[in-house]
Amino acid sequence: MHTSVLRPxxxxxxxxxxxxxxxPTAAAAAAAPSAAEQPASPRRLAIAIHGGAxxxxxxxxGADGGVAYRxxxxxxxxxxxxxxxxxxxxxxxVTTAVRLLEDNPLFNAGRGAVLAHDGRxxxxxxxxxxxxxxxxxxxxxxxxxxxxxxxxxVMEDSxxxxxxxxxxxxxxGLKGLERVPNDWFITPTRRQQLDRVLQGRSAPRNELxxxxxxxxxxxxxxxxxxxATSTGGMTNKRWGRIGDAPIIGAGTYANNAxxxxxxxxxxxxxxxxxxxxxxxxxxxxxxxxxxRAAKEVVQGKLVQRGGExxxxxxxxxxxxxxxxxxxGMFRGLRDSSGRRMVGIYED
Amino acid sequence: MHTSVLRPxxxxxxxxxxxxxxxPTAAAAAAAPSAAEQPASPRRLAIAIHGGAxxxxxxxxGADGGVAYRxxxxxxxxxxxxxxxxxxxxxxxVTTAVRLLEDNPLFNAGRGAVLAHDGRxxxxxxxxxxxxxxxxxxxxxxxxxxxxxxxxxVMEDSxxxxxxxxxxxxxxGLKGLERVPNDWFITPTRRQQLDRVLQGRSAPRNELxxxxxxxxxxxxxxxxxxxATSTGGMTNKRWGRIGDAPIIGAGTYANNAxxxxxxxxxxxxxxxxxxxxxxxxxxxxxxxxxxRAAKEVVQGKLVQRGGExxxxxxxxxxxxxxxxxxxGMFRGLRDSSGRRMVGIYED
Numbered sequence: 001m002h003t004s005v006l007r008p009x010x011x012x013x014x015x016x017x018x019x020x021x022x023x024p025t026a027a028a029a030a031a032a033p034s035a036a037e038q039p040a041s042p043r044r045l046a047i048a049i050h051g052g053a054x055x056x057x058x059x060x061x062g063a064d065g066g067v068a069y070r071x072x073x074x075x076x077x078x079x080x081x082x083x084x085x086x087x088x089x090x091x092x093x094v095t096t097a098v099r100l101l102e103d104n105p106l107f108n109a110g111r112g113a114v115l116a117h118d119g120r121x122x123x124x125x126x127x128x129x130x131x132x133x134x135x136x137x138x139x140x141x142x143x144x145x146x147x148x149x150x151x152x153x154v155m156e157d158s159x160x161x162x163x164x165x166x167x168x169x170x171x172x173g174l175k176g177l178e179r180v181p182n183d184w185f186i187t188p189t190r191r192q193q194l195d196r197v198l199q200g201r202s203a204p205r206n207e208l209x210x211x212x213x214x215x216x217x218x219x220x221x222x223x224x225x226x227x228a229t230s231t232g233g234m235t236n237k238r239w240g241r242i243g244d245a246p247i248i249g250a251g252t253y254a255n256n257a258x259x260x261x262x263x264x265x266x267x268x269x270x271x272x273x274x275x276x277x278x279x280x281x282x283x284x285x286x287x288x289x290x291x292r293a294a295k296e297v298v299q300g301k302l303v304q305r306g307g308e309x310x311x312x313x314x315x316x317x318x319x320x321x322x323x324x325x326x327x328g329m330f331r332g333l334r335d336s337s338g339r340r341m342v343g344i345y346e347d
Numbered sequence: 348m349h350t351s352v353l354r355p356x357x358x359x360x361x362x363x364x365x366x367x368x369x370x371p372t373a374a375a376a377a378a379a380p381s382a383a384e385q386p387a388s389p390r391r392l393a394i395a396i397h398g399g400a401x402x403x404x405x406x407x408x409g410a411d412g413g414v415a416y417r418x419x420x421x422x423x424x425x426x427x428x429x430x431x432x433x434x435x436x437x438x439x440x441v442t443t444a445v446r447l448l449e450d451n452p453l454f455n456a457g458r459g460a461v462l463a464h465d466g467r468x469x470x471x472x473x474x475x476x477x478x479x480x481x482x483x484x485x486x487x488x489x490x491x492x493x494x495x496x497x498x499x500x501v502m503e504d505s506x507x508x509x510x511x512x513x514x515x516x517x518x519x520g521l522k523g524l525e526r527v528p529n530d531w532f533i534t535p536t537r538r539q540q541l542d543r544v545l546q547g548r549s550a551p552r553n554e555l556x557x558x559x560x561x562x563x564x565x566x567x568x569x570x571x572x573x574x575a576t577s578t579g580g581m582t583n584k585r586w587g588r589i590g591d592a593p594i595i596g597a598g599t600y601a602n603n604a605x606x607x608x609x610x611x612x613x614x615x616x617x618x619x620x621x622x623x624x625x626x627x628x629x630x631x632x633x634x635x636x637x638x639r640a641a642k643e644v645v646q647g648k649l650v651q652r653g654g655e656x657x658x659x660x661x662x663x664x665x666x667x668x669x670x671x672x673x674x675g676m677f678r679g680l681r682d683s684s685g686r687r688m689v690g691i692y693e694d
Contacts, residue, residue: 133619133652139589140511160588161615164487165512167587240514241507242486249596249621268508272480274596277621281628305480 044318044336045084047218049076049097051107051330053264053310056344066344069106069330073342076100077332080216085336090226090260091129091152094216098125098148098228101214105187107330109214110146112187113232115194121185121232123147124246126162127155130225130254130316137246140165145178148230151246153177161248165240185232197236213245215252215262215312223316225260227252227276234267243267249277256316258284259293265302265309265326273301279313290315294323391665391683392431394565396424396444398454398677400611400657403691413691416453416677420689423447424679427563432683437573437607438476438499441563445472445495445575448561452534454677456561457493459534460579462541468532468579471593472498473509477572477601477663484593487512492525495577498593500524508595512587532579544583560592562599562609562659570663572607574599574623581614590614596624603663605631606640612649612656612673620648626660637662641670 051073062068080097084090102110113121125147126137136155139162144150153175154163163171172179213231220226229252231245244251244267251267253276254260261276275297282293294313302309303325310324312331320333322343332342398420409415427444431437449457460468472494473484483502486509491497500522501510510518519526560578567573576599578592591598591614598614600623601607608623622644629640641660649656650672657671659678667680669690679689 128619135619140587158586159615160586161618162589162594164587164589167585171586238514239505239507239518240487240511242509242511247509247594247596248618249594249624253621268506271508271595272475272482274600274621274624277596277624278628281625281632285628285632 043219043221043223043316045081045219045221046314046318046320046333046335047077047080047084047093047097047216048312048314048320048322048333049073049080049101049214049216049331050262050264050310050312050322051101051214053324053326053329054308055326056328056330061344069344070342072101072104072106073330073332076104076216077334077340077342080218081334084218084220087221089222090218090220090224091127093218093220094226094228095127095148095152097216097218098214098230099146102146102148102230107214108232109230111185112190113185114235115186115190116233117198117236117238119191119194120182122237123185123230123232124242125151125228125230126246126248126252127151127228128226128248128252128254128260129155130227130256130260133255135161135248135252137162137248137252138164138168139242139246140240141168141172142182143169143179144172145180145184148228150175150177151228151230162246190235193235213251213264215264217254217260217262217312217314219260219314219316219318223256225254225256225314225316227254227260227262229262229264231264244270244275247271249274251276253277253280255280255284259290259313259315261311261313263309263311264329265324266307269302269305269307270309273297273305273307275302275311279311283315290319290321294321298323298325390566390568390570390663392428392566392568393661393665393667393680393682394424394427394431394440394444394563395659395661395667395669395680396420396427396448396561396563396678397609397611397657397659397669398448398561400671400673400676401655402673403675403677408691416691417689419448419451419453420677420679423451423563424681424687424689427565428681431565431567434568436569437565437567437571438474440565440567441573441575442474442495442499444563444565445561445577446493449493449495449577454561455579456577458532459537460532461582462533462537463580464545464583464585466538466541467529469584470494470532470577470579471589472575472577473593473595473599474498474502474575475573475595475599475601475607476502477574477603477607480602482508482595482599484509484595484599485511485515486589486593487587488515488519489529490516490526491519492527492531495575497522497524498575498577509593537582540582560598560611562592562611564601564607564609564659564661566607566661566663566665570603572601572603572661572663574601574607574609576609576611578611591617591622594618596621598623600624600627602627602631606637606660606662608658608660610656610658611676612671613654616649616652616654617656620644620652620654622649622658626658630662637666637668641668645670645672
């Protein structure tokens, strides 16, 4: 959303003004609510992002040993957190973070997406608001620069939840979203990865294909949670294959009654396990902590069923969980308690 | 599946032979396990079907007052039940029932599907096995006579769960599924319904559009549950809209740990509520009966959120639930306790 950058700035200015106006004297300051009750930030703010999970070979990180990946994660994390800090919504925060990861050619979403069997990029994305369970998703997009923006437009400006293929492109045209030729998404690295797979010199699994997705979850100052996910899917995918990323309940789910989740991994297993909704259901119906619920699904059920990958999640209280059963997951988190980290392998 | 008719017949013959062989004398009969423990039918067999939920105007049922609809439901119900009775799997039972409803031009799936904005039929279907959580789904199919067969092939003969559009058609071609021209699906009634909507003479809701789907759930003699759903979607749908029918977790879900569910109604609300999985989660995580869980989701959550429609569900013990919050739902159930009914309105 082009407004997601402007709006937080407006909010930030208002917050700054409010701070000045409510702090003229020591007496007024004493009478003011405690820090935990400040209107601008009454709760813990928190955001987590991921850039895919799987087997991450050291040499695949490049000559700098992963510095560029870490910088990309930090940039998305901080941009999303800045939205929250300025009083913006969790929806704007996750949209902002995912847009940056879509533009970053290192990650498999937007520019830098893996390529399908026919050599083109087909993009999927979804977003959900925990406040009112509104949701939007798109699959098979080929010319929309930011698929997450299109998913959000579907959520906010259409009567539908999920649009696909040429129809989704037509809707993007009606809404004036930025379009690019399909070539714009394609990087030499992804072209080489597809060529190796097509020539039988590499299994898709060895080409960071498990690193299929980027995503973000956040909770804002109102306690509203949101989740967003975007992906190019699997290298060499055929037959219009749809993975878990655009499936509400599987790759993305958010509900203020429990939590918000964005998933990444072997999509077929994540669909069959309805991963995102299952974690939230364990929280809501069994009263489990988010950490326990995520562990049960990711380290228990998914491992038993053979599904490699991971999730990021947040609850309305600001608890963050980053859980993965693969050797690595590109990830980051930041919250208003001062925590800020990015990681690739297990700590 | 073309084997779903032959296989039950073979089983039926074996069952009949076994009955004769194990009952030669009164003594042997006394020593035999009770009826509830008979190997041929150790548990309760049960199947339920639906043909859509919504506002069903009496005049829309035709001059015979709905006899043709009831006959169509009975035929599908009995064919599916015959599979179970002959020792066949719940997967074969739901496939058999849904195939018949797809061929029946009265229901919005396969032949007789509602038409999209461009005047063509675009078909969605999904199927899931509660035994191993295997699943298959297709969306945007235009030439496959039985979309449910294609969903099942995706489940059994591909590494994927969900295929879409032209790619799904290509996969159907590779698997040799029966193809028809798109015109084959189109009935004069559906053409007139679309024309009325396009001319602004009728809102889609008044054209049985809420009656969007057919489906079946069943439990077999091994206690395995399965669910299947097939639809043409919404009249005048645009932009490649995908509803809940092909979404695992929303329109279809099956898990022996809880239940199997097939949904029908206003798809966008069903996706956002992850209806099928939510009912199963309430059963598994809260220990609720299937009836209570279905009521909570259909009469509670969906009504609060404005989502009209219904579900059919079965658990491994053979409990059947048919729950809808709309004025009517085409439906039927049959089980080995002797119950057999079809209905359109509330009883």
